[in-house]
Amino acid sequence: MAKRTPSINTNNLTAVQLMEIDACTRCGECLNWCPTYDAQDQPAGLAPRDKIKRWKSYMDRSYGLRAKLFGPRPVSDNEMQEFSDDLYYCTTCGVCGTVCEAGINTVELWESIRANLVKRGNGPYGKQNMFPKLIKEYHNPYMKDQKDRLLWIPNGIEIAEKADVVYFAGCTAGFNQQVLGVCTARVMNKLEVPFMLLGEEEWCCSSALVRTGQPHIDDVPRLAAIHNVEALEATGASTVMFACAGCFRVATIDWPRLIGRKPKFNVVHIADLLADYIKQGKIKWEGSLNNQTITYHDPCHLGRHCGVYETPRIVLDNLPGAKFVEMDRIREEQRCCGAGGGVKAGIPDLAVGISSTRIKDAQDVNADILASTCPFCRRNLGDGRDSVYGITGTDFDLRDNPENEMQVEDMIVLVAELMGLSTKIKSQMEEE
């Protein structure tokens, strides 16, 4: 009889991660916090603890003492596929790691096991397998021509030839939720902060590939990281500014790892810059929220992953006429909106299920406005709001909010409005 081979290998897992699998004390704390486990009515298979236990059992069956003595025991294809699917029911929000009493770095673990499963032929999930091809071919996930990177810029916005700041707009603000790019640019102009854009040289940050375990496919994220970092360094700017939590996370954590060194520029989020200007009294407001209640959803990629909690709060709390309140589950204990980790693309119903819970958190504190600082949160919380309020149809960006319904908005749009700037995007302006 031929000697059986182990059913799994250790591709993409570090030696320390393999140890972390054995560190789980099975305390069950993570079950109290996981948003997908909660949104799916708590099936055992989605509990972070259970995912660790299953991978541990596969490791032991393949490489444990018994496997050594009597040969590996197989893991059936069905079992493996089921495990893989469960592992993709996860937004990589990381709250399980925050509360883990063994200090396991769960997000890195999920991403590493995902990559292992992709190589094995089990992952990714649903439409997520389109990401590598699209991002490699188009350098953005929306199949747009790179030449159109700057099409969103309306008349009157000044882009510097040479400046100390580059605004890395990102694909979503550039192609999909252009209001965010437009508002960011207008606010920067008004504050007289000259900035450059990379234009065609800006490639997708490839966040989706890393989060869904596909970083190795054609090496897209690494090549994109090298390209972007080199292009940004070539501008000579000392600061690169982001208004997207996903890109910001990649630039802060993934770029240095992918290129093997620290980039030669500082990475800042627009909230940091605005908070600074507010503290110095340099922002002139021209409107008011008229005592509306506003609350803030921490994007996991900005907060928990990168530690930016304070500056968005400073900004929102200082908006004229704003009554700022906090929801349940904030800062490091924040409840994810449900969009991350490829869930929005791969399992859209799950994403909306999770965001509906977040909307309810905001309803509980009677929020009129639910603000965030991430295009993906904005989109998905908007969808959650629609599902909770039973609203159907029309493009999120273009729809007016009926009076009695909660407004879901990005911080930068609110700031622009209250600074008296237009929040209209090009197509809306042209229509007029």
Added chain:
Amino acid sequence: MDYYSNISFTVMTVIAFIAIAMFLYGMFTNIKKWSLGSTGYGLEPSNGSIIVFIKTLITQIRKEGHGQPFLTTFVLDILLQRRILRRSPLRWFMHITIFVGWMALFVFSLMMFAVEIIEMIGISLPHALHPEVLRDTMSLPNDVFSYILLVGIIIAIVRRLFISDVRENTIAYDSVFLGGLTIITITGFISDGIRNGGFWGFGIVDSTAPPAALFHVVISLLFCLAYIPYSKYMHMIAAPLALLANKGGE
């Protein structure tokens, strides 16, 4: 009257060495298994030499950036288990009583074992360290920490019996762990009770003291040491290492 010498010391020593050997072999297999991983994110898996794990762990612990200093993690998160306290004071209390009780009794037993061996070899010790004297001195702390351990175990059992969430999520893997702990603790009380005719002796005749003590020692050695690398007890080693590697965790 001393603890070990009534039960055949040779038997004890042999069992202790078997337990240590089993522990070391188990640890070796685990470290071998972990060493199948790579030395860093996105790198190719390694050849499985045990150096890989050790090197990767040290590199990660020493890496600068994100996270708190080594000593903070060691004191606050490993010894005082702050991360559990943040989440649930009751679970923290349970965990810390089991941890403190277990560690103290483990250290006391090691001390006793050491002085007995030293005596056996014929090296003379200061009076206070004579096995019999030391045994008497340690009798009170021994009792105190045994009860601390017992309190923790009772809380753990009660949680599993009466909190439905905990009960439903308990699997054999958890029960074996708790069962082992319970047996060690109870046999400890009983063997001690028989020896000094106390409550826990349940009136069992004195002559059963040596075999009872032997039973307790054997199963303690097997559970406390030999079984660790092959079971859920492994978290006692891996969780502190994970905390150190991740600089206290997120």
